[in-house]
Amino acid sequence: MQGLIMDYPLTLQHLLERSRKLYGRKEIVSWMPTGLHRYTYAGFYQRVGRLASVLKRLGVQKGDRVGTLAWNHYRHLELYFAVTCSGAVLHTVNIRLFPEQIAYIINHAGDRILCFDESLTPLLEGIRGELKTVQHYIALGEETTPPATSLHPVHSYEALLAGASPHYDWPHLDEHDAAGMCYTSGTTGHPKGVVYSHRAIFLHSLAETGVDSIGLSEQDTIMIVVPMFHANAWCLPFTATLAGSKQVFPGTHMQPRELAHLIQSERVTVTAGVPTLWIGLQQVLEQESYDLSSLHTILSGGSAVPRSLIETYERRWNIRIIQGWGMTEMTPLGTLSRLKSYMESWPEEERFAVRAKQGTMVAGVELKAVDEEGRDIPWDGKSQGELLVRGPWIASAYYRDPHSAERFHQGWLRTGDVVTIDPEGYIQIVDRTKDLIKSGGEWISSVDLENAIMAHPKVLEAAVIAVPHPKWQERPLACVVPRPEYRGEITGEEILAFLRDKFARWWLPDEVVFLTEIPKTGVGKFDKKVLRQQYERHIRPGSER
Ligand code: ADP
Numbered sequence: 001m002q003g004l005i006m007d008y009p010l011t012l013q014h015l016l017e018r019s020r021k022l023y024g025r026k027e028i029v030s031w032m033p034t035g036l037h038r039y040t041y042a043g044f045y046q047r048v049g050r051l052a053s054v055l056k057r058l059g060v061q062k063g064d065r066v067g068t069l070a071w072n073h074y075r076h077l078e079l080y081f082a083v084t085c086s087g088a089v090l091h092t093v094n095i096r097l098f099p100e101q102i103a104y105i106i107n108h109a110g111d112r113i114l115c116f117d118e119s120l121t122p123l124l125e126g127i128r129g130e131l132k133t134v135q136h137y138i139a140l141g142e143e144t145t146p147p148a149t150s151l152h153p154v155h156s157y158e159a160l161l162a163g164a165s166p167h168y169d170w171p172h173l174d175e176h177d178a179a180g181m182c183y184t185s186g187t188t189g190h191p192k193g194v195v196y197s198h199r200a201i202f203l204h205s206l207a208e209t210g211v212d213s214i215g216l217s218e219q220d221t222i223m224i225v226v227p228m229f230h231a232n233a234w235c236l237p238f239t240a241t242l243a244g245s246k247q248v249f250p251g252t253h254m255q256p257r258e259l260a261h262l263i264q265s266e267r268v269t270v271t272a273g274v275p276t277l278w279i280g281l282q283q284v285l286e287q288e289s290y291d292l293s294s295l296h297t298i299l300s301g302g303s304a305v306p307r308s309l310i311e312t313y314e315r316r317w318n319i320r321i322i323q324g325w326g327m328t329e330m331t332p333l334g335t336l337s338r339l340k341s342y343m344e345s346w347p348e349e350e351r352f353a354v355r356a357k358q359g360t361m362v363a364g365v366e367l368k369a370v371d372e373e374g375r376d377i378p379w380d381g382k383s384q385g386e387l388l389v390r391g392p393w394i395a396s397a398y399y400r401d402p403h404s405a406e407r408f409h410q411g412w413l414r415t416g417d418v419v420t421i422d423p424e425g426y427i428q429i430v431d432r433t434k435d436l437i438k439s440g441g442e443w444i445s446s447v448d449l450e451n452a453i454m455a456h457p458k459v460l461e462a463a464v465i466a467v468p469h470p471k472w473q474e475r476p477l478a479c480v481v482p483r484p485e486y487r488g489e490i491t492g493e494e495i496l497a498f499l500r501d502k503f504a505r506w507w508l509p510d511e512v513v514f515l516t517e518i519p520k521t522g523v524g525k526f527d528k529k530v531l532r533q534q535y536e537r538h539i540r541p542g543s544e545r
Contacts, residue, residue, distance in 0.1 A: 010175040010202035012084045015242045020045040023218070023244035029266055030073040030249040031258070033119075034142060037074060041244070044078065046166040051082035053164040058136055060113060062087035062171070063178060067111035067134075069093045069102075069120050072228045072249040075140045075157060079115055080228070080237050084179040084198070087171050091181045092229045095120055096522025097191070103130040105183045105191050108400065115140055115157065118147055119252065125150050175199035181399060182231055184328045185521060193399030194329050200393040201238055203364060204331045207393075208239040213336055213362050214270075214299060214322075221246040221266060221294070225259065225273035226302075230523045231332035234299070234324075236272055245270075256280040260290040272299035274524040278309060278321065279461060283483070285317065295319050301326060303525040304429060304447045307356035308455040325358035325429065329413055331393035334367070335359040335427055356451070357426040358419075365391040367427065368412075369419050381422030384430055384443070388412040418443075435528055437466040437476050444476055444507050446528075449499070453478060456498050458486040463518045463526040464509060467538045477538060478509035479531055481518055490514070511538075 019026075024042035031037075060066060066083045068090065070076045083090040091109045093102060102123070106114065110133045116124055118141040128151055137151040144159040179198045183191035208214040216222060216236070222245050226233045240247045248266045250259060259281060262268065278298055285292070298313065301324035313319040326332035337359030339351060346354075361367050369377045369385035377385035390412050397404040407414050418430040430436070430445045437444040446464040453462035461481040466474035482490045492512030499508055519530040 009173065009198070011173045011177075011198040012081065012179055012201060012238065013170050013173065014202065015205065015238060016045070016048065016081050016085050019241045019244060026218075026244055026246055028074050028077065028247045028249075031251040031253045031262065032073060032142075033251070039074065041241075044074070047161060048078050048082045048085070049166040049168040050161040050164040051078050052086040052168040052170075053166075054160045055082065055086055055088060055113070056168075057164065058113060060086070060088050063089060064113075065089045065091045065109045065111045065181070067091045067093050067106055067109065067114045068229070069095050069114065069116040069124065070140055070229065071117055071252050072224055072233065073251045074249065076228045077237050077247070077249070081241070085170055086168070087173055087177065089178045089181055089195070092232070094183065094185065094227075094229050094522055095123070097185065099123060099127050101191055103127040105193070106134065107132050108190075109181060109183075109193060112136070113138060117141075121147060121149050121151070173198060175202070180232060182328055185523070192401055194395045195399050196232070196331055196393075200331050201232070201235060204235050204333060204393040205239040205242050207362050207364050208235060208333065209243050210363060212338060214239070216240060216243050216245055216270065218244040220269045221248060223248040223250065223259070223262060223266070223268040223271040225250060225254065225271055225277060227523060231326070231328045234272055234326070234332060256284040257288075260284055260288075260292065263292050263295050264290050267294040269294055270297045270299070271295065274302040275300050275305045275309060276461070276520060276524045276526075278313070282309065282312060283460070292317060292319065297322060299324055301358075302523060304451060305356070306451050306454040307352055310355055311352055323355065323358060325427070327415060329395040330365075330389065333362055334365050334389055335361050337426065340424065354424075354426060357422075357428045359427065360425045364393070365389060369421055369427075377421070379421040379423055379425065381420050381428075384418055384420055386433065387415040387417045387419045387427065389415060435465075437464070438474050439469075439476070439506065440472045446476065449476060449478065449503070449507065449509065452499055452502050453480060453495060456495060458482055458490045458494070460484075461518045461526075463528055463531055465528050465531045465535065467535050476507070476509040477535055478512045479515050479518060480512055481515050
């Protein structure tokens with residue numbers, strides 16, 4: 001039809017140019033091994049231009065993959081934009097995977113250039129012989145001489161930038177061009193690659209600025225703790241650049257005290273990361289005094305956020321925890337749990353109950369849940385089904401993977417998460433299909449039990465897993481980490497007594513074991529796979545339902 005709206009490409013170049021034109025004075029702060037590094041978006045833009053010139057000189061062409069093995073800092077942010085805006089593909093490698101998995105994904109993605117933090121040199125040296133496609137290694141350190149290493153050829157990032165022009169003619173890109181890729185952690189089989197288009201990241205970032213979504217704004221100072229090597233750090237580095245927020249990166253300084261210090265000194269207003277981080281921070285805040293009055297919002301997700309955590313932060317420090325749910329396959333945001341206007345006047349108990357759910361779909365995302373026959377389940381808050389999603393930032397296949405079809409079905413992504421959806425549209429994750437406990441033909445939600453146990457005042461962390469049982473197939477086992485002051489002073493019976501009036505008798509764990517720490521995955525989630533292996537033979541035949 002004539003007179004139609006322009007076909008304007010939704011590429012990341014728009015975000016970069018916008019930040020240059022509008023936010024040249026705003027700061028980007030990183031905690032580096034040498035101390036705090038600060039510069040402005042104006043300085044950032046210059047260096048992004050230099051980096052793009054470097055990539056061109058090294059022969060990087062449109063669509064080529066540039067891998068990064070790095071923590072959260074300004075050099076990584078420069079890579080986020082220079083690689084994508086010059087037409088190459090940013091492949092963020094999860095540094096916490098096993099070395100053989102890291103070698104597998106670098107080869108599978110076909111990375112031509114690999115940029116790495118110097119602290120990770122030994123890791124790369126260990127797999128150097130297996131890497132088939134890498135033509136250049138770039139060390140992301142302060143020095144202008146390359147580090148002494150067996151990696152070859154190796155360059156110093158700073159030396160390359162110093163010798164390159166800041167003026168770079170950004171090429172014309174199509175919004176459907178690939179911008180980034182990331183691999184899922186691959187709980188079964190090999191990790192699977194997800195490729196993000198410019199359009200997907202653009203729309204996702206725009207959605208994160210919406211006031212009923214994250215609402216990130218120019219007024220905010222965001223501390224990005226969620227790793228830049230996992231699911232685009234929830235796209236927050238892109239969104240913050242689009243919005244012109246001050247960005248704060250902790251580098252390797254991820255200890256609760258260091259985070260508290262950074263929030264206080266940089267006057268952080270928003271931060272984001274997995275729940276285990278905020279459980280750790282809570283402990284520090286209870287014992288020591290920091291001025292966190294600037295912080296209004298913590299975004300948390302990646303695994304279920306305990307309701308008790310949301311309550312504690314709100315009541316004690318007036319900090320709002322907003323729970324989000326998403327997946328690597330979804331760029332990654334799917335839902336956020338915010339109250340609707342008329343819920344604000346509900347009794348406190350009900351308000352917390354809503355906020356402890358994973359939330360409603362972010363504008364742009366569509367979702368539904370289906371039963372085992374593939375029929376839609378009603379949105380009644382009770383029926384359970386597997387969650388299916390679709391939308392402009394949701395993957396339609398895995399990168400070069402013959403088994404893709406199992407997860408992508410008639411235009412929907414099968415998430416592998418079992419949920420209920422209430423009449424208000426709030427989803428609640430009952431479990432990941434593989435974490436559900438099947439006892440005597442019925443399901444027990446490990447997430448519900450964990451949530452309840454973590455509300456016990458003597459408990460710091462809890463993970464509930466299925467252990468094999470001769471009669472009931474599987475039974476729940478609770479792995480509990482007491483708060484340090486209660487170590488050795490809390491009994492399994494105390495935990496079970498606490499659960500008795502909250503669950504049916506057959507849901508109660510057969511046993512409670514006390515640990516000093518729950519094993520965590522590379523991105524800080526409870527690693528139930530490791531626990532399951534540990535307790536595989538932990539059968540108590542006498543146990544009753
Ligand atoms: P990984 O497989 O490494 O955990 P992802 O980060 O892609 O990789 O994990 C996505 C999964 O994490 C989801 O399918 C879901 O099971 C879980 N998840 C994410 N956010 C939440 C949340 N708020 N509550 C419960 N589970 C969550």
